[in-house]
Amino acid sequence: MNIAGASPKTLVLNADFQPLSWAPLSVWTWQEAFVAVIKERVIQVKAYDDIRVHSATRSFEVPAVVALKQYHKRKSVGFTRFNVFLRDEFTCQYCGGRFSAKELTFDHVIPRSKGGSSAWTNIVACCSADNLRKGCLTPKQAGMTLLRKPFAPTPFQLDEAARRLPSVNDNLHQTWMDYLYWDAELDVG
């Protein structure tokens, strides 16, 4: 079966109808989602209005949003470059400036040369200028202040950070919006 020209993605929700994850956003290819719906492994929450898929004799809906039947318990967060930037919302933890991943680097709050570890609680996102300024000093020695004490985030905290990032919204299909932001809209006013 084929869809001419388009390769839509399907948003995957957990059994509580929240996205399975935000960072990265949980999406499947439409084929994966289609098969999972047919096999009744997931519930089709919404189909695309304007896309259908055709076999020789029949036409089918293409899932835009599906939900898991069983609640998937979130695992702990991997200690990765991206996740550290995400926790800190791509913001230098010294000057507060927001940067792209390319412009950001890491800072060991307590420098490695002074016994500081490479761990969630000792690594922060940092701009190049501040990284250079701080060098091998502790924040106190360098006369610099952290915006926030670094911490090991939960999956929920990373999701919250991800949904506040404007760049995350660039790749969202309009059909998904109700399932991504309805609770955020309720917070308004």
Ligand SMILES: [Zn+2]
């Ligand atoms: Zn900075």
